[in-house]
Amino acid sequence: MKFRSGIGGPAFILFFLVGALLAFPHPRRAYGFTIISEAEENEIGKKADEEILRRFGRYRHQELQAYVESIGQRLLEGIGPTSFRYSFKIIDIPEVNAMALPGGYIYITRGMLGMLNTEAQLAGVLGHEIGHATARHAAKQLTKAFGAQILSLGLMALSPGGRENAGNWAMVSTALFDHVLLGYGREAELEADDLGLRTAYRAGYDPREMVTFLKAMKVKERLEALGYHGFQGTHPETTDRIVKAETMSSILVEQGGGSLEVKANEYKAHLDGLLYGAKQDNRRLKIYAAKGGDTPASVAKDILGDQQLAWEIANLNGIKEATVFREGDQVKFLAPSPDGGSGGQRLKLSPN
Numbered sequence: 001m002k003f004r005s006g007i008g009g010p011a012f013i014l015f016f017l018v019g020a021l022l023a024f025p026h027p028r029r030a031y032g033f034t035i036i037s038e039a040e041e042n043e044i045g046k047k048a049d050e051e052i053l054r055r056f057g058r059y060r061h062q063e064l065q066a067y068v069e070s071i072g073q074r075l076l077e078g079i080g081p082t083s084f085r086y087s088f089k090i091i092d093i094p095e096v097n098a099m100a101l102p103g104g105y106i107y108i109t110r111g112m113l114g115m116l117n118t119e120a121q122l123a124g125v126l127g128h129e130i131g132h133a134t135a136r137h138a139a140k141q142l143t144k145a146f147g148a149q150i151l152s153l154g155l156m157a158l159s160p161g162g163r164e165n166a167g168n169w170a171m172v173s174t175a176l177f178d179h180v181l182l183g184y185g186r187e188a189e190l191e192a193d194d195l196g197l198r199t200a201y202r203a204g205y206d207p208r209e210m211v212t213f214l215k216a217m218k219v220k221e222r223l224e225a226l227g228y229h230g231f232q233g234t235h236p237e238t239t240d241r242i243v244k245a246e247t248m249s250s251i252l253v254e255q256g257g258g259s260l261e262v263k264a265n266e267y268k269a270h271l272d273g274l275l276y277g278a279k280q281d282n283r284r285l286k287i288y289a290a291k292g293g294d295t296p297a298s299v300a301k302d303i304l305g306d307q308q309l310a311w312e313i314a315n316l317n318g319i320k321e322a323t324v325f326r327e328g329d330q331v332k333f334l335a336p337s338p339d340g341g342s343g344g345q346r347l348k349l350s351p352n
């Protein structure tokens with residue numbers, strides 16, 4: 001991924017890491033085992049949280065932050081007592097991603113928030129990350145990557161007076177960030193999808209919205225060659241993941257009666273003013289309340305003064321260009337860069 005280059009530690013850490021792995025070839029263990037205690041996981045999370053926030057920065061928007069936190073807490077209520085104190089933070093980067101650190105530290109990027117279209121999709125994405133945390137994928141992956149002996153060296157860096165072990169911490173955190181940002185592998189991703197769908201469903205959300213999101217992601221990644229949790233649009237495993245999510249969500253929906261929430265308008269209303277794309281372009285999402293009978297083309301013409309931008313409106317809202325909006329539907333559009341910045345479409349002041 002684009003921001004991966006900024007993640008790795010200095011060369012000496014890699015050198016140390018390679019050396020360490022050569023010295024102690026790690027034993028073969030079944031996936032799903034960890035020597036890290038929950039208390040240690042909390043410590044790792046706390047330390048790595050500082051690092052994530054330092055590297056990427058938080059997106060400062062109190063109301064949106066509170067909204068994301070509230071959905072996260074609603075999801076947790078359905079799970080019952082948990083080992084960790086969960087937090088949900090918005091990271092100030094345009095890439096579409098979400099992450100879970102050990103110990104219940106969950107992040108979602110402003111790029112992801114801008115791409116999602118319903119509260120149920122947000123619930124699915126946060127549910128997936130909560131799934132990684134409750135299944136302790138990071139802790140298991142670290143144990144698998146290093147083996148118990150090496151990892152215990154890294155963990156010593158967490159103990160009081162562990163300053164001299166900064167190199168060991170760097171070893172652990174480098175491996176940790178690779179997995180946190182790039183995904184944990186097929187098995188763990190499928191497990192997190194499954195847990196996420198159940199968690200969203202238990203909280204009253206329509207799990208099929210997550211499938212909609214995964215499909216949109218597949219299209220997007222095919223176009224942009226990006227990866228979300230090891231998710232590559234051109235890879236056959238992606239289709240497998242979507243098919244499994246589709247099956248699981250229809251089973252859930254068939255099982256339970258009652259109405260499930262999607263909440264598209266409520267969700268989009270929170271995005272008004274959200275920074276979109278590269279920071280220096282200073283482009284923001286705006287929200288337009290549709291009149292009955294509006295279409296992406298009419299919104300493009302009336303608001304942006306350019307009917308050609310119908311595709312952009314359709315794409316931003318995850319709909320077809322032929323969609324007809326209902327009265328009051330919230331419609332995302334991309335406000336032109338105030339300074340006519342790089343690549344942005346300029347606002348025509350007087351539509352012809």
Ligand SMILES: [Zn+2]
Binds near residue numbers: 128132192229
């Ligand atoms: Zn994942």
